[in-house]
Amino acid sequence: MSQDARSVPFYDQPRGFFRSVALRRTLDGMTTSSAWIGALSMVALLGIMMFVIIRGAWPAVEKFGFAFIWQSDWDPVKQQFGAWPVIFGTLVTAALALLIAVPISIGSAIFLVRLAPRWLVGPASFLIELLAAIPSITYGLWGAFVLAPALQSTVMPWAEKSLGKIPVIGALFQNDFGSGYNMLTAGIILAIMVTPIVTAVTRDVLRSVPPELEQGAIGLGATWWQATWVVLSFSKMGIFGAVILGLARAIGETMAVTMVIGNTIQVEPSLFAPGQTIASLLANQFREADTDMFVYALVYTALLLLILTALINGVARVMIVQVARRGKRR
Amino acid sequence: MTIATLQTTPIDTPPVIKQRPYNMRARVMSRIIMTLCYASAIITISALGLIFGYVLFKGFTSVFNIQIASWMSLLSWQGLSQAFSSMNLDFFTKLPGPPGDRSGMSNGITGTMVLIGMASTVGVPLGMLCGIYLSEYSREGWFSHALRTIVDVLAGVPSIVVGVLGYELVVVPMGINSAWAGACALAFMMAPIVSRTTEEMLRLVPPAYREASIGVGASKFQTLFRVVLPAARSGIITGVMLAVARVAGETAPLLFTALASDQPVIAYSSSFPWIYMDLNHPFPSLTVQIFKYASSGEPDWIRQAWAGMLVLITIVLVLNMAVRYVSRNRNIKVKA
Numbered sequence: 062m063s064q065d066a067r068s069v070p071f072y073d074q075p076r077g078f079f080r081s082v083a084l085r086r087t088l089d090g091m092t093t094s095s096a097w098i099g100a101l102s103m104v105a106l107l108g109i110m111m112f113v114i115i116r117g118a119w120p121a122v123e124k125f126g127f128a129f130i131w132q133s134d135w136d137p138v139k140q141q142f143g144a145w146p147v148i149f150g151t152l153v154t155a156a157l158a159l160l161i162a163v164p165i166s167i168g169s170a171i172f173l174v175r176l177a178p179r180w181l182v183g184p185a186s187f188l189i190e191l192l193a194a195i196p197s198i199t200y201g202l203w204g205a206f207v208l209a210p211a212l213q214s215t216v217m218p219w220a221e222k223s224l225g226k227i228p229v230i231g232a233l234f235q236n237d238f239g240s241g242y243n244m245l246t247a248g249i250i251l252a253i254m255v256t257p258i259v260t261a262v263t264r265d266v267l268r269s270v271p272p273e274l275e276q277g278a279i280g281l282g283a284t285w286w287q288a289t290w291v292v293l294s295f296s297k298m299g300i301f302g303a304v305i306l307g308l309a310r311a312i313g314e315t316m317a318v319t320m321v322i323g324n325t326i327q328v329e330p331s332l333f334a335p336g337q338t339i340a341s342l343l344a345n346q347f348r349e350a351d352t353d354m355f356v357y358a359l360v361y362t363a364l365l366l367l368i369l370t371a372l373i374n375g376v377a378r379v380m381i382v383q384v385a386r387r388g389k390r391r
Numbered sequence: 392m393t394i395a396t397l398q399t400t401p402i403d404t405p406p407v408i409k410q411r412p413y414n415m416r417a418r419v420m421s422r423i424i425m426t427l428c429y430a431s432a433i434i435t436i437s438a439l440g441l442i443f444g445y446v447l448f449k450g451f452t453s454v455f456n457i458q459i460a461s462w463m464s465l466l467s468w469q470g471l472s473q474a475f476s477s478m479n480l481d482f483f484t485k486l487p488g489p490p491g492d493r494s495g496m497s498n499g500i501t502g503t504m505v506l507i508g509m510a511s512t513v514g515v516p517l518g519m520l521c522g523i524y525l526s527e528y529s530r531e532g533w534f535s536h537a538l539r540t541i542v543d544v545l546a547g548v549p550s551i552v553v554g555v556l557g558y559e560l561v562v563v564p565m566g567i568n569s570a571w572a573g574a575c576a577l578a579f580m581m582a583p584i585v586s587r588t589t590e591e592m593l594r595l596v597p598p599a600y601r602e603a604s605i606g607v608g609a610s611k612f613q614t615l616f617r618v619v620l621p622a623a624r625s626g627i628i629t630g631v632m633l634a635v636a637r638v639a640g641e642t643a644p645l646l647f648t649a650l651a652s653d654q655p656v657i658a659y660s661s662s663f664p665w666i667y668m669d670l671n672h673p674f675p676s677l678t679v680q681i682f683k684y685a686s687s688g689e690p691d692w693i694r695q696a697w698a699g700m701l702v703l704i705t706i707v708l709v710l711n712m713a714v715r716y717v718s719r720n721r722n723i724k725v726k727a
Contacts, residue, residue: 099520196640
């Protein structure tokens with residue numbers, strides 16, 4: 062016996078604002094459409110971004126082609142642009158940052174998970190996560206007014222006199238420029254910015270390891286490091302993903318680098334040489350680009366940065382999704 | 392009754408030959424690496440703590456314009472009172488001006504708040520809708536996987552590229568830098584973050600809620616708006632606050648879009664809307680102002696840059712701590 066809204070007794074009649082089926086169906090349709098609009102707007106945002114950036118860079122892409130990536134002459138006067146110096150600067154500062162940050166971050170994460178006294182874990186994690194949230198101009202200001210002068214007056218002269226005399230690697234420490242605003246300072250600042258992220262993610266990854274692994278190792282007579290090594294090998298993928306996240310941050314970082322890198326487009330082997338990254342190039346020169354081709358070349362570098370960052374983020378995402386999937390399967 | 396005591400003489404104890412344990416190399420290495428881990432943790436915490444402390448101290452003295460002749464002067468009562476007498480609240484009340492004049496960054500603080508407000512009106516709804524789609528409406532097919540990847544890519548775009556995008560998209564057609572361009576760039580950055588956190592929070596709502604709601608005959612709209620969203624309400628709010636905190640500290644998107652200005656945000660006019668906000672011209676913001684001042688060479692401006700930075704850090708940290716406080720019972724990943 063089928064019932065409808067007219068054949069049920071009064072106490073079972075639908076009541077309330079939403080009693081009409083038509084109203085509910087229309088509202089359902091509206092929310093579904095809105096959700097679809099939201100989803101498609103994200104796709105549209107990506108599409109708009111790719112379209113605008115490629116269109117803004119296209120004349121430079123046509124004129125310079127792929128050679129843009131390895132040519133070195135950046136000359137606004139002669140309208141000849143080669144982006145290798147800024148790509149070099151981006152890669153070198155990021156590499157420096159990772160070189161300094163990764164051992165220290167992984168060591169700190171191991172400390173937090175396996176060595177720290179109980180009362181220290183909470184406050185230390187809190188401090189590290191808070192420092193990940195600090196805006197980047199803060200690090201830029203500190204680097205420009207505290208670190209750069211300090212390096213300039215203490216480390217750089219000493220390094221040039223002592224390490225600069227060693228035959229091959231001495232070239233790394235030539236201090237012809239006399240300024241604290243150089244790639245090394247930028248690398249150090251980036252390392253400081255990358256450390257909280259890598260530490261936090263590595264700590265999470267290490268914590269998600271099933272305890273049977275280290276307990277089994279200890280039961281077999283392992284030393285502390287041997288047991289920790291087992292935990293680390295289990296989390297290889299996740300730690301790699303954390304490092305890649307840090308790399309993505311280091312490459313895309315603008316303000317902190319702009320204030321300490323010295324704003325000079327050149328390729329020099331010395332750590333103490335001022336340089337330029339893609340992000341700092343854009344920050345320093347975009348507003349003063351006078352000719353059209355200059356702007357197109359700048360947007361071309363932005364396109365390169367975008368592609369680089371998207372690739373790195375994609376790789377990181379694959380790594381971390383694998384860790385999550387493995388955690389779920391247990 | 393005698394208590395039997397075991398009288399040991401040196402002759403009675405068996406000879407013990409001390410040998411190295413078989414895993415001595417492993418033990419030594421374990422100790423070494425343990426020390427390294429301690430050292431790296433100490434380096435991290437002390438470096439970050441020192442930077443933080445210095446920044447806070449320098450910012451605090453700069454905001455209130457406390458002139459400290461030297462550290463020693465603080466030890467005497469006269470030195471202290473002198474330091475405090477030079478203190479003033481100019482930073483929060485005056486507009487930017489030439490160095491040396493009594494100037495401040497009052498328009499920067501209001502400007503940042505206006506820009507964030509404008510960006511949120513577009514960025515937050517779009518992000519929330521996308522998050523709702525991903526958690527409520529999508530089947531786990533290729534489209535939702537691709538959409539999540541797209542959201543992650545959008546969230547990872549470097550902020551300077553977002554600034555270039557805002558320039559090409561809004562400033563070039565409009566012909567002028569304006570607050571609209573700045574708000575667009577900031578909204579572009581907010582939407583993916585809000586989408587990610589909304590989706591995460593909605594996933595945390597137990598499916599039993601949705602099933603029960605449908606079981607009593609509610610439609611999808613009713614389930615979503617009267618059961619699921621209220622259940623995830625605090626999580627979604629924390630997600631929005633996180634996005635706001637992230638965007639409040641961003642400089643690069645605003646460098647080419649909203650630029651900076653010395654005008655007050657709220658101007659007074661003589662006819663009907665007696666207050667007026669000029670959104671069609673370069674717009675002040677705290678972050679860009681800080682950058683401009685810091686890269687100038689003027690000591691007074693540099694002091695103001697430190698002051699502005701303290702205000703910025705305070706806003707960002709207060710927001711982050713509020714997020715932590717509200718979400719203290721959940722397992723929320725606070726990803727930057």
